């Protein structure tokens with residue numbers, strides 16, 4: 160008997176960029192998430208289904224077994240916290256899928272003297288959705304920050320005086336440019352990762368291994 164496998168994806172770039180990897184593993188998703196209202200999508204493999212969840216919920220689904228596998232950005236994984244990198248309970252991270260690439264950066268208004276402020280040891284007001292990454296980064300630089308947690312449109316914060324700087328994802332740089340912001344630090348490169356529930360990996364080895372191997376082969 161083969162158990163059902165559940166793969167958690169988020170709509171948009173992660174779904175779109177995971178499709179070619181699934182194809183390489185012989186997996187076709189049988190419905191288009193942009194037109195279907197379904198949250199559970201069948202695939203051409205009777206024992207494998209895709210569930211559509213909010214990007215930031217993917218690690219939670221996989222950690223607690225709501226899904227056996229998932230694809231999630233390194234940013235999301237770090238902010239989710241926990242022992243995802245290691246041997247403890249929960250999430251096993253076998254592969255960097257090298258998709259949905261971008262970088263985590265610090266940006267300020269073009270007229271803000273970031274370097275000068277940092278040199279002076281001034282306190283910086285930082286707005287971000289990525290508070291763990293931002294805190295670790297500024298702590299490692301020895302910069303004192305007041306953190307303002309936001310859930311979207313970070314670019315607006317320096318323009319309205321809510322913050323001196325933002326920490327956000329940048330890919331083309333067009334969003335920053337359109338809002339007269341400049342990138343002053345690159346914190347880390349970001350890509351999406353395959354994550355696997357550790358209990359599932361043990362119990363469903365025979366089904367999960369071939370998927371991991373096919374993904375790895377498609378990436379090589």
Ligand code: PRT
Nearest residue numbers: 171172214232233235259260261328329330331332333334
């Ligand atoms: O949108 P929602 O709040 O549901 O969740 P989400 O924003 O986490 O999901 P989604 O689908 O937008 O992003 C999923 C993952 O894609 C992220 O976790 C990143 O790992 C990755 N990724 C890759 C990006 C980008 N590139 C990206 N450019 N995520 C977001 N952006 C945003 C960025 O925040 C900024 O607003 O795009 C804007 C900048 O883009 P450029 O091209 O103008 O520089």
Ligand code: MG
Nearest residue numbers: 171172214311
């Ligand atoms: Mg988004």
